[in-house]
Amino acid sequence: SQTIHQWPATLVQPVGSPLSLECTVEGTSNPNLYWYRQAAGRGLQLLFYSVGIGQISSEVPQNLSASRPQDRQFILSSKKLLLSDSGFYLCAWTSGRTAFYGYTFGSGTRLTVV
């Protein structure tokens, strides 16, 4: 069966420090991978998605970047965190090119920038 792993679960980082969040998927190949962010009490905002190795689409301009070095690995990074980067970060995957068959989300990373 397919599983998605996301870590760490919680993170407290000072302003100006770097960030690296990792997401891996098991049990499938060539998944579509996504990074979403959720601010407190708000809906989910799509940050990046990837349809293949090295292919990254950015949905919003910001202080973050994403990379996909391997088929089932998706990394969210920042060189210098801002206070506004605080939030709940979720990785998700879906098979093929469409969301039609449903997204599967990871357990999320709660990031607090202080």
Place this chain on the structure above:
Amino acid sequence: LAKTTQPISMDSYEGQEVNITCSHNNIATNDYITWYQQFPSQGPRFIIQGYKTKVTNEVASLFIPADRKSSTLSLPRVSLSDTAVYYCLFVSSGSARQLTFGSGTQLTVLP
């Protein structure tokens, strides 16, 4: 771009049936309606998806009228553990369009 509108919050009591309605006046012909459930500090989870009439699974039912301008998620006999945020979204079978999550409906089930 098609947009969904749903209530911000709803309260219910244990054992009651809960109906959450979503309005989508400009839904496209190829769009399906899908619902996700999100518990605090967890990622959203797929609940149900449909195109028209009625769809039922072990968790919920989805009612979509003929004009497809709205849909209703029905949760039978809710329990405290059904307290969550419920999102109504569009998906298209032939499109690579990504999911857009609004603010959803916060359902609170009271004892």
